[in-house]
Amino acid sequence: MRLVGATAVAPTIRPGWTSPMKLRHSTTSPFVRKCMATAIEAGVADDLDLETANPWDPDTDIVAQNPIGKIPALVLDDGGVLFDSPVICEYLDSLRAPPRLFPPAGVARWRAMTRMALADGLMDAAILWRRELMRPAGERSPWWIDRQLGIVTRAVDAMEREASAWRGVDIGLLATAVALGYLDFRMPDLAWRESRPGLAAWCEGFSSRPSIRDTGPHE
Numbered sequence: 001m002r003l004v005g006a007t008a009v010a011p012t013i014r015p016g017w018t019s020p021m022k023l024r025h026s027t028t029s030p031f032v033r034k035c036m037a038t039a040i041e042a043g044v045a046d047d048l049d050l051e052t053a054n055p056w057d058p059d060t061d062i063v064a065q066n067p068i069g070k071i072p073a074l075v076l077d078d079g080g081v082l083f084d085s086p087v088i089c090e091y092l093d094s095l096r097a098p099p100r101l102f103p104p105a106g107v108a109r110w111r112a113m114t115r116m117a118l119a120d121g122l123m124d125a126a127i128l129w130r131r132e133l134m135r136p137a138g139e140r141s142p143w144w145i146d147r148q149l150g151i152v153t154r155a156v157d158a159m160e161r162e163a164s165a166w167r168g169v170d171i172g173l174l175a176t177a178v179a180l181g182y183l184d185f186r187m188p189d190l191a192w193r194e195s196r197p198g199l200a201a202w203c204e205g206f207s208s209r210p211s212i213r214d215t216g217p218h219e
């Protein structure tokens with residue numbers, strides 16, 4: 001991956017697809033991180049240009065590429081745009097030879113997709129929790145804050161119930177590691193590891209994968 005404007009690097013062209021692609025990103029977005037981790041797992045990270053976007057800026061240009069106004073968005077070299085992160089991840093994963101992060105069919109696929117949905121839902125709630133706390137004190141809704149906290153808590157509890165059976169890697173597990181990393185980054189006081197030893201042990205081991213180790217969030 002390289003920042004647009006940095007010294008040009010010859011893209012790696014693989015049969016059947018074109019390169020480079022441009023990922024609209026930020027260094028703090030867990031959904032962007034999930035895409036970057038997928039690109040690393042798929043071996044296509046060097047073919048991604050990273051172009052910063054701030055979706056919270058009222059003048060953001062991301063709406064021209066994603067009418068929903070969110071990052072990530074993946075701009076292909078023909079100008080086509082892919083969003084949201086599950087679509088981008090499946091596309092990036094499709095560029096590699098099997099075995100893929102997205103199992104092709106059957107129980108393995110639906111388990112992985114549901115795990116990703118749980119992790120994505122956790123990230124959605126953690127982001128909404130944080131954005132609500134960023135509002136002026138008199139405008140915050142305690143009900144809304146508690147609701148998002150409840151979602152986050154139930155999600156990590158559900159992960160803890162399954163974690164001892166987790167092996168290997170798929171898109172659901174990759175998304176789970178990204179989601180837990182976002183809690184460490186934005187909700188450290190939650191101390192999610194304290195009562196979830198199985199999930200903590202899994203996360204510790206899984207986080208040594210280069211795709212997770214090398215994509216940590218930062219301001």
Ligand SMILES: N[C@@H](CCC(=O)N[C@@H](CS)C(=O)NCC(=O)O)C(=O)O
Pocket residue numbers: 028029030031032055056069070071072084085086120124127
């Ligand atoms: N479902 C989307 C969620 C993406 C998302 O929430 N991105 C955040 C940044 S981490 C965003 O752009 N938020 C702007 C907004 O909600 O207006 C995906 O999977 O890509």
